[in-house]
Amino acid sequence: MSETTPSLLVVSAHAGDFVWRAGGAIAAATLRGERATVVCLSYGERGESASQWLAGKPLDEIKQIRRAEATAAAAALGADIEFLDLGDYPLRESPEAVAQLVDVYRRVQPTVVLTHPLLDPYNGDHPAAARMALEARILAQAIGVANADGSMPTAETIIGAPPVFFFEPHQSEQSDFKPNVLLDITAAFPRKRAAMECLPAQTHMWEYYAQLAVRRGVQVRRNAGPNLGLPHDTMGEAYVRYLPQVTDVLA
């Protein structure tokens, strides 16, 4: 696979995050025939599975349930998925976890990376995931940084400098999340809806995130202006581009 083949990598703190927050971008990529890979650092087994703990389920069963749901959701989005099972609440940063992520980067050769924003006062796992995703992205570029098994990479196995986009946190303003990219996901939304419906424990979220897509869609249209003729049912997702855009045309 050539390095410039589009390849989307999504680093998600918990098993469900990528669906609600980036499902549209993932589906849009796979609808274009591109490859998308989701890495879940944890299953969200402690912090996002309250109803199952209340139901008295044991830890391993909760992890299996969430793994199965996330796997189904990724399939609905057309994406590959991997689980690092690093534990949540808290998700602890460690050299070993970062090394695993370096290997993922080198294997996936991403041309675009999506992850959580660096600030979230309501959930420390999200920034921890982002910090590890960003650190691994830099390390994976360096020919002097070993693979997780101790072997050295080659000029072919290190990665370039893929752009990074942060997807939307639950309370955007409290997380200083100021979108600078509004993504039109109108065509991709049915796949996102299907993926959301793979997460049956959170039925009330289906409508919540559908409404959010409408609201971001209004902003897509507002910022695009009337000239582009976007339809009234435009659906959107909001992102923060972390590093400067490189381009040869302003638009």
Add this chain to the structure above:
Amino acid sequence: MSETTPSLLVVSAHAGDFVWRAGGAIAAATLRGERATVVCLSYGERGESASQWLAGKPLDEIKQIRRAEATAAAAALGADIEFLDLGDYPLRESPEAVAQLVDVYRRVQPTVVLTHPLLDPYNGDHPAAARMALEARILAQAIGVANADGSMPTAETIIGAPPVFFFEPHQSEQSDFKPNVLLDITAAFPRKRAAMECLPAQTHMWEYYAQLAVRRGVQVRRNAGPNLGLPHDTMGEAYVRYLPQVTDVLA
């Protein structure tokens, strides 16, 4: 002319600003066959013509010299140019000036707008130009806002919501100018160089801005990563996108 024909509008406080700071973007547009229009709000006759005042030249002559130079530079970039002659040092904001700009917007129908950033502790004319450019852009969109002659616009003569990019101030960090777009101007640079050479009173600036293009070019390559294979002599210009980018693909 259809509304979606590319049309670049550059709002420049003084007669020379557009050359140093946005010459690459302008030339890149005209090289693509697009239309570019520069509006100089003043000639920079008081604040940026010290050597001519020291030489004892009268105000009108200074304005003519700077008009001629800017006209030549615009031609070298392949752009149209207009002068509003609003006076500089200070450039004063006024309802009348904004109304003139509204007319420019409606006539030019820009698909992209370039202007100064909103903060510059070394030159108050630059933020004043930006504030007027931004205010006029919003007013020009409204069908209820009259033209400068008092007539009302039509659905065809109002404008859409073109993206706005701030070009680079002299001391970027002091102006809180944090680029989020790095433009590759390698192909356009010879035209920019030619335009700079139309401004003979500022010979020392030619090399200064050529070096800046090199430095921004290094950042273009650094942020693009090695995969894009950009050449070592990549030249760049830095911009701040003011409003969110609207797109249907993350890249």
Add this chain to the structure above:
Amino acid sequence: MSETTPSLLVVSAHAGDFVWRAGGAIAAATLRGERATVVCLSYGERGESASQWLAGKPLDEIKQIRRAEATAAAAALGADIEFLDLGDYPLRESPEAVAQLVDVYRRVQPTVVLTHPLLDPYNGDHPAAARMALEARILAQAIGVANADGSMPTAETIIGAPPVFFFEPHQSEQSDFKPNVLLDITAAFPRKRAAMECLPAQTHMWEYYAQLAVRRGVQVRRNAGPNLGLPHDTMGEAYVRYLPQVTDVLA
């Protein structure tokens, strides 16, 4: 009327703003038997009445329509309303307009003030309204500042230092609007809904702002925690408190 009788003053740039953005707070106040006064600085006749301009209506008729609608909406909220007719798009700041507002403050003796936030890249009238509301609030406190008719105030007619809250702009993140107060408007929402329905030209906004109330209601519950036992259909509005809260109990 004693100075400490609750009295809510809402300074709105256009005739409709107070409904969408602060209708819940207004209705909550009047439901508690408190007085609420809305001051519309303009009718929004140029910038927010596109459909009527497209229909060819003359300026005066548009203003009358919007005045009637806003009057009905204020009545639905239980609030008094006044119109300063300062013009919109742009709403220009002036000493005279500020002097009129000083008189309003001294007459209304507000214990709480609501207005727009100070930043809005999509609409310059909103920050202009906020700047005038804030300036007039300070001037109205000073016994040395004359009334609009030139007479001097007395110790009884000047005002205290009422807290100021900014209500929500259309695109919160772009306006650096980071809510630090989440208001529970569940009981007041039916009045807000009724007030929105007084604005028939913007039917699509009814649902949009109802959904926003749901989303802010989710945040009310999330930030309150489960202990308060707030119901699942909690509705909310978001505000930014401009100056420090003064209190004798942390809660």
Add this chain to the structure above:
Amino acid sequence: MSETTPSLLVVSAHAGDFVWRAGGAIAAATLRGERATVVCLSYGERGESASQWLAGKPLDEIKQIRRAEATAAAAALGADIEFLDLGDYPLRESPEAVAQLVDVYRRVQPTVVLTHPLLDPYNGDHPAAARMALEARILAQAIGVANADGSMPTAETIIGAPPVFFFEPHQSEQSDFKPNVLLDITAAFPRKRAAMECLPAQTHMWEYYAQLAVRRGVQVRRNAGPNLGLPHDTMGEAYVRYLPQVTDVLA
């Protein structure tokens, strides 16, 4: 104890911090008959006991002295106090320390939490304490997060979402401490004064913090306005509310 019984939890990096910075809020709570609990993460034995090191005292004796002083000060404020003895200069964050704090939260069931702000260029222990206090607060809410002894919590032993207030650092501006709550501690100040006098090694601080209370009191009065009729000897403490206030009345 019902979950909604007021219960104040103060997380203090060193043995003395809670007295100088939050003594007024603590005393105000206990004067209202509420429960207050102070947790000192360290004794401040290395970083804040210079005179005792200079006097040649051994580490254990220094810790005992500071423990005794802090215990007396807490008693003067009417508060319970606990010591985790985690060491200072530096106070190191660890999973074990956070787990201990989770247990404290679940035992104390706080309705309000006070701790240090997240930034202090003069003392790294203060932000470390704040980060642990915030992380533990989130973990303690989750039914899937074990207690320190490995047992699982129940729906009754997890906590809600108590508001968090940061108390004042030594150099407020350098720590980006912008108060958004000014607390009137006039009635509580005698208890704070008594608590300060339990710390005899820092006699010069007594007057310093009394003056600070006067200065914050002037700000209480200034922000409250004349209408509230606060007396000239109003004493105050400044706080930063970390998360949005939830309320059903703007005031």
Add this chain to the structure above:
Amino acid sequence: MSETTPSLLVVSAHAGDFVWRAGGAIAAATLRGERATVVCLSYGERGESASQWLAGKPLDEIKQIRRAEATAAAAALGADIEFLDLGDYPLRESPEAVAQLVDVYRRVQPTVVLTHPLLDPYNGDHPAAARMALEARILAQAIGVANADGSMPTAETIIGAPPVFFFEPHQSEQSDFKPNVLLDITAAFPRKRAAMECLPAQTHMWEYYAQLAVRRGVQVRRNAGPNLGLPHDTMGEAYVRYLPQVTDVLA
């Protein structure tokens, strides 16, 4: 007078501001034998003379009283003083006022400029004064900008680029005032105290600002470190340097 003779210019919105906030810096300069000039843009006759309005004094008398007091205070500091009588509450920015200030700059040839910070939510006159002081400073540098009488300046009468320092507002944190310079005013404090005592209507401020000098003095010592051996009664004033310091030694 050579251009490099030290010359301090203080631009003060009201007649008393320079005493409370910059009296130490002024006295320190004159104690070194340097020239200091204070320009009061207004007398503070409306916004800062409440007791005199309550006593029924007419406007002209209030202005005379405040002029006399400020003149005495300037004398106590060893400074010259001028009054532009532009009116306060509000102090309105105007081209004419800026032109007057340009003349002041060219006459005074300042090597250092002190003025208010650019943000103050409690008093709009302060930022207005700062904006005019900054604008005039730039205009006064330009040989193409006319004097107030329409004549043109010469290379000798324009000014250089003197550093600007903002002095302390009443509520520093609310004004985003983060000091980056702490000035030791121990030797100058008696003159500052004498100047404060020239303002008899504000007796309670004497002690307030003396305590502030103590508090800033503690910060002087804390930031200087023990090595400099500053005495315990060090007095200080806090400033924000607006533009980068130029130096040939880091210290």
Add this chain to the structure above:
Amino acid sequence: MSETTPSLLVVSAHAGDFVWRAGGAIAAATLRGERATVVCLSYGERGESASQWLAGKPLDEIKQIRRAEATAAAAALGADIEFLDLGDYPLRESPEAVAQLVDVYRRVQPTVVLTHPLLDPYNGDHPAAARMALEARILAQAIGVANADGSMPTAETIIGAPPVFFFEPHQSEQSDFKPNVLLDITAAFPRKRAAMECLPAQTHMWEYYAQLAVRRGVQVRRNAGPNLGLPHDTMGEAYVRYLPQVTDVLA
């Protein structure tokens, strides 16, 4: 050595950083006869030695090459140099590394400290170095904090509170690096040039950083103003002062 003898300490993440970014300040100090000490936390063997990895050199040889180059560069600057060999990419913070730095501080007794800024999205080692440098600086001041060998310091071996300056990162704006000190390095530049030429693997950087010195030199002159008569070939380096400047004269 008396505590007030000038002593410059430079904490550098990798073996080359101090040359490009602070070589001028170091040479300026040694030209004044002052002592300068560079501490390289790592050799930059993994992250900044790509060409040598591509050439197939083993790790130890790469470290030796970089050690030799940095030693030569320090000699060219007239500075002492030490290497802690903590590893890079990533440079991991640890209590042990901080303890080593505490010892360095106590031995060197710095009167000025230079290090990296706290933010750099392109290289996590730089902020890690800065955090350790800052933490060690605080710990080294405390008489209760042990030396690395477990012995306790004395009043003579602890340090004061030396000012800290951050040197320039590669992409200043992306690192929120807003210089507040511009250092004139014109006289020191030949030594800096000589030091850069000790790093032969990065020939292209020689010209890059020479041009940067020119650009910062232009800013030195611009901010100094014409009065100081700085020559046109002024060379500069940019710094951010981390803590407030303490001074007894504003200039």
